[in-house]
Amino acid sequence: MSSGEGEKRGGGDETARETGARLAAAESLNATLHWSQEALNAEGSRVDAMQQAGVLHAVPIALKDNIVTTGQPSTCASKILAGYTSPFNATVVDRLRRAGAMIAAKANMDEFAMGSSTEHSAYGRVKNPIDHDRVPGGSSGGSAALVAAGVVPVALGSETGGSVRQPASFCGVVGVKPSYGRVSRYGLVAFGSSLDCISVFGDTVLNASRVLSVISGHDPLEATSVREAPIALPAMRKDLKGITIGLPREYFPADLHPGVKAATDRAIATMRELGATFREVSLPHSKYAVPTYYIVAPAEAAANLARFDGVRYGPRHIEPPDGDVRALYQTTRGTGFGPEVRRRILVGTYVLSAGYYDSYYNKAQQLRAQIAHDFRAVFADGVDYLFTPTTPTPAFRAGEKSEDPVAMYLADIFVCAVSLAGLPAMSLPIGRDAGLPIGGQIIAPYFQEPGMLAVASAVEGVVDATAEVRG
Amino acid sequence: MSIGKEEVVHVARLAELAVSEAELQKLADQLSRIVDFVAELNEVPADTSAPPFQAGPAMTPLREDIVSPVPLARGPGSFAPVFIDGFFVVPRLGPMEEE
């Protein structure tokens, strides 16, 4: 990856060729939905012709397919958007291109970002590059797999309830979710609007940080965009002296997977050696995060996905007889959306429908406030960052959780609360168990991404993330 | 079982989703499983001590009243499933029709 702004020119054509070769070699992962050598070459020529080399000069990047681009289709891995190419670019896409990045591919995902395994793609499941029988996590599994397989150094995913941190953990790469509102959502196909964050995968903390520095910053096209400066590149540090890290006891249950426990214990010991102080803290409402999330996100999704009606874009699966526009809606939506999306639309519609609003949606809003308040209280009490496992287990086998939607939802138990609170957080590879990567999660107060990334880079420098943590 | 077939039919109609008779029971089972799971929250005592949560800015920004649409790289005819004489075209509204 480029070593910095303004230093290097050219290299776009070469990058296009090499990236194309790697994408072709990685086809068996099913991690991409759209890419072409031709488009890559065009990107290479474009960046070569740029007057100034940007922060990401000639860096190939993959985008989750729910980030719209005028250059490739954006299908959200759904049949309902088969063949759809957006007539406008997401704000992040414009920013990446201006910084010299090359849009290399659109990555496979769980349909409309609903899932934790990237098995819910209308275009087939993505394989975990570490073990093809296992899932890469989700919903940004395609982006995670492309970085893990070394196809691209960086990729964009999106988080609604952990969809970047969780696959980063399963694939052994860095995954960073910024504070809510810090990276523009304009051009991210909405799932749960109050939760959605475009997030970044990187092969290293530094590379992920570079991308964040480019894509973050206020966007006047989004009302929930915060008026904060772009995320500064972290001051890379070698020690953690003077830093207090909280360990929330609810995130270290007695029945935690032993490999995960060993990995987090080792990471904590390492950070202590680097000078960090640890303190046990409590986030008592985090245990309600998953059910709270599964009310808030589907409710918002049910409305967000109402626009896919076959009227203005997307294929019509039938051309119904005259006099029946509802047949058009019902068939387009009934056949265009896959099973998990349909389930969530139905749940979201149900919890908002007459008579249920208070007991579900309102209750969830109250708990969301409590969950966020827990974090605020801990950070106000002298804790700089929190550290937890990213996931309760390493990557599970494909098909293992397909039958029970709730079992799948619980794979996000450690990442969901952060999403509800809108905080920045990341997953960092901290070791392996039986060959499978394990991630540690660092959670920071609002807008403290640079500090969080600095802590992560210090750990990254000393932890051997590919080493077995048991035996 | 919190959700029966009738409720699935009702909700599917609100959401304009075709649901076949054959899958109704399975959907009712799955939705019940999900709804029972999230209904756990109702066992949590009401506590409104935390301030209401607002993702992002506390108040909406306002846009100046200037004509400045985000341009379309391609016109609606390029992505609309049916586009005739400048119109998006759908079947007659049938029962939804107002006239």
Next chain:
Amino acid sequence: MTWEIVVGLEVHVQLATRSKMFCGCAVTFGAPPNTHICPVCLGLPGALPVPNAQAVKLGTQAALALGSTIHEHSVFARKNYFYPDLPKGYQISQFDKPLATGGAVQIDSPERGPMNVSITRLHLEEDAGKSLHDRIPGKTAVDLNRAGAPLAEIVSGHDMRSPGEARAYLTALKQILQFAGISECSMEKGSLRVDANISIRRHGDPKLGVKTEVKNMNSFANVSRALEAEYERQAGLLESGGKVQQVTLLFNAATGTVKPMRSKEESHDYRYFPDPDLPPLVLAGSWIDEQRRSLPELPSALRVRLQAEYAVSEYHAHQLTLDRAVADYFEAVVREGTEPARAVGWVLGDAMTGFSEGRGFPVAPVRLAGLAGLVQDGVVSQQAAKRVYAEMETNGESPGAIAARLGLLQVGDTGTLGQWVDEVLAANPGEVARYKGGEARLIGFFVGQVMKKSGGKADPKKVQPVLLEKLQT
């Protein structure tokens, strides 16, 4: 009427902004279909709304003009329903936390005299597009130019008890909104739309009946007609032992009837919830005060001022304030030096005819004042001035030049007048004899004959002395 009709009205007005409620597309009328659209108002995947500051300002001013309480904290909500011209499958509106609540509109009830109609709420929302059923055979054509246009919905209390009161309310409301510069309020262009809620009950019954909603009325007159038709329908149902169902009906202006919409299989369940794309709308108290201070003069205040400042009658003050443009024109004509009483005559007379026909006021105030001056100075007669005015509407010449060209300048020189008088007296010897025999009232007959002979050009004030002189001899 055995039954009492209870009416509440929901009025949607399009706010007079340049761009749409949540995107930078122009608000237009009559543009080719789907030419003012963007990712936001098309509901394209990934597009996001940002509210228009001017729409918020106009909505606030509208509410202030109605005496409503502005809420410093209001919330945009999604109203979920499917319709081909509703691009996102939900409308961004406001629900449990509207921009404003309370307020009232003073009306003059034809049955009950001056009264207040209460305002329940005013909220901001976006418009839908248009579905056209007659463009493509067997299909519905959707035009989204209007989708996302800014609207204020103004909901009245159920305070009206007759179609006449409903009409008076609409007239007063439209007047206020036009005066405050909130909206064009044209039903023809769809910038003002009315839905009516109607129930009936026995006189004296404290309990409200089941209400229905009537839509599709394209003029205030049709609102009255629709209310009457729905009253008859409900009364017919109850009198024949039936029940009123809570339905939505469409008014058919051609037949003057109301008809329930075909499908009401399920009651609407709009599943409102706060729009997560839009943080709360927070308005500073000081900003609201500033809007209150900068409100233009409203009709009721203007009526009082016109009576005090120009000594016009209450009736004329009312007529002058039916439209802001009329009052403005009146005041401009007065400023150009016309006596207020004469200005009232011209503005509510000849000038008003053209205005009512939609031609505006084509004669500049200074020119109308010039014409009024010619009449006052006796240069042209009132009668002749009307002909001059008709020319002035299409002709930029000065009123004096027009009068001269048409030969309408009054003749006051005694030579010419004397000649006309001689001719009249010569032609009517019988009347002359009767006059001289003591029938003094015949003087009016002679004046009239002279005026006729002169083709209206003789100055009547000068004819009489000449006549009297000649009749003496």
